[in-house]
Amino acid sequence: MEADELHTDGNAIAGLLQEIFVAEFTTLERTCQSCGDRNPAGSHRSYQGAGIVMRCPNCGDVALRLAALPDRLVFELLGTWSRPVEPRPSGAALR
Numbered sequence: 380m381e382a383d384e385l386h387t388d389g390n391a392i393a394g395l396l397q398e399i400f401v402a403e404f405t406t407l408e409r410t411c412q413s414c415g416d417r418n419p420a421g422s423h424r425s426y427q428g429a430g431i432v433m434r435c436p437n438c439g440d441v442a443l444r445l446a447a448l449p450d451r452l453v454f455e456l457l458g459t460w461s462r463p464v465e466p467r468p469s470g471a472a473l474r
């Protein structure tokens with residue numbers, strides 16, 4: 380197998396990523412990278428200053444950094460985020 384067969388570009392998983400990024404934010408859950416606590420997105424604490432910082436409700440570590448610039452939103456997500464979906468047939472391709 381050639382090295383190029385081991386990966387695709389991001390366009391190949393565009394449909395799957397769209398399922399994540401168009402989801403209602405409150406349906407997301409996050410497992411904290413520091414304390415391991417799992418909480419709904421809406422239960423995190425949000426602080427606004429030059430940008431927005433969302434913090435874990437248990438330990439206070441950063442979950443999201445967001446800056447709303449005139450022409451784009453710039454963000455960083457930390458921890459493991461999940462969203463429930465309808466059960467997929469076993470072996471179904473993730474596309």
Ligand SMILES: [Zn+2]
Pocket residue numbers: 411412413414415416435436437438439440
């Ligand atoms: Zn935490």
